[in-house]
Amino acid sequence: MEPLHDADVILLVGVNVQYDAPLLNSRIMQSVRKGTTKVVVVGPPADYPYKYTHLGNDPAILNDLINGNSTFSQ
Secondary structure (H helix, E strand, C coil), X not given: CCHHHHCCEEEEECCCHHHHCHHHHHHHHHHHHHCXXXXXXXXXXXXXXXXXXXXXXXXXXXXXXXXXXXXXXC
């Protein structure tokens, strides 16, 4: 099994996988549809064909995630 299918959370930072990596986007979509994976986006919001959590555009959000200070970290 692919590691992507085993992921609980996928963090996309400053990328739009629909345009930058369409094959990766389809694999993410498969994982999300299985109900095993959550997608979190830091950067510009995108029109993905699956549900995701947008944390914002500020790079400081990454520090909050690392330090456990983000609402998503909880």
